[in-house]
Amino acid sequence: MQLKIELSDQKNRGAQMSVLDRFRLDGKRVFITGGSRGLGREMALALADAGADIILTGRDVSSLNQTVAEIKRFGQDAIPIKADMSDTNDCQKACELVLEKYGPINVLINNVGGRRESIPTEEMSLDTWYKYIDLNLTHVFLCTKLIGGSMIKKGHGGRVINISSINAWNAIRFLQGRHYETAKAAIVQFTRSLAIDWAPHRITVNAICPGLFMTEPNIKWSTDNPEEIKSLIDRIPGRETGKPEDLGPLAVYLASDASSYINGASIVIDGGFTC
Numbered sequence: 457m458q459l460k461i462e463l464s465d466q467k468n469r470g471a472q473m474s475v476l477d478r479f480r481l482d483g484k485r486v487f488i489t490g491g492s493r494g495l496g497r498e499m500a501l502a503l504a505d506a507g508a509d510i511i512l513t514g515r516d517v518s519s520l521n522q523t524v525a526e527i528k529r530f531g532q533d534a535i536p537i538k539a540d541m542s543d544t545n546d547c548q549k550a551c552e553l554v555l556e557k558y559g560p561i562n563v564l565i566n567n568v569g570g571r572r573e574s575i576p577t578e579e580m581s582l583d584t585w586y587k588y589i590d591l592n593l594t595h596v597f598l599c600t601k602l603i604g605g606s607m608i609k610k611g612h613g614g615r616v617i618n619i620s621s622i623n624a625w626n627a628i629r630f631l632q633g634r635h636y637e638t639a640k641a642a643i644v645q646f647t648r649s650l651a652i653d654w655a656p657h658r659i660t661v662n663a664i665c666p667g668l669f670m671t672e673p674n675i676k677w678s679t680d681n682p683e684e685i686k687s688l689i690d691r692i693p694g695r696e697t698g699k700p701e702d703l704g705p706l707a708v709y710l711a712s713d714a715s716s717y718i719n720g721a722s723i724v725i726d727g728g729f730t731c
Contacts, residue, residue, distance in 0.1 A: 482507035490568035494671035502704025509533040542591035592639030613658030651720030667726025
């Protein structure tokens with residue numbers, strides 16, 4: 457009898473909302489780290505287009521303000537926070553500010569990260585290792601602990617979306633700096649583990665694993681390393697790189713009610729690079 461009641465409730469809820477309605481984010485508030493440029497910017501714009509209000513962090517005030525202006529064209533609120541999320545003190549203060557002034561948060565997207573330097577492991581100092589682990593991994597833990605922890609206390613459920621990389625499984629042979637692969641692999645397992653822990657609170661935790669996207673750093677790198685970029689593109693079946701705006705719809709899906717049964721997943725978006 458209980459099963460029949462639950463199935464009936466699900467059927468009734470489905471009848472009240474169209475497929476496209478389930479992708480809407482009206483009334484939701486999203487906190488996205490590194491939201492002023494690149495993939496973060498495109499996700500922020502897509503989420504705003506779907507009806508969400510956006511709080512975003514960035515290090516550059518000009519880029520932040522430009523992205524905020526673009527978000528507001530969708531008729532949504534946009535709040536910029538200048539912060540270096542690789543600095544643990546800055547990261548914690550930013551999260552506390554968000555919760556104090558702009559909460560509650562419905563969706564957290566941990567987007568900040570990057571290789572930044574290609575340093576052979578045998579030449580990397582411990583301080584440099586810590587710096588890039590903080591950039592790519594520690595901020596994910598801190599933001600999830602604070603923002604996700606507030607979701608638990610509020611009791612209304614929520615979404616956590618972590619940006620990992622296909623480098624969680626595939627090391628690029630002609631690059632160094634294995635702090636990046638290490639941190640991105642850790643994010644995948646953190647995502648899977650936390651999905652189990654927080655499922656009873658109706659909080660889903662998923663990861664997006666992008667392949668080669670032409671963000672500003674990658675455009676610069678490809679200009680300086682034309683042979684290496686060609687070898688990567690040749691491994692993509694369609695022989696083309698991803699456009700940053702391609703990531704936006706996936707973020708909308710994972711943030712929305714449409715993905716309510718997706719939990720603990722690491723979704724690869726790489727044009728078939730890892731096939």
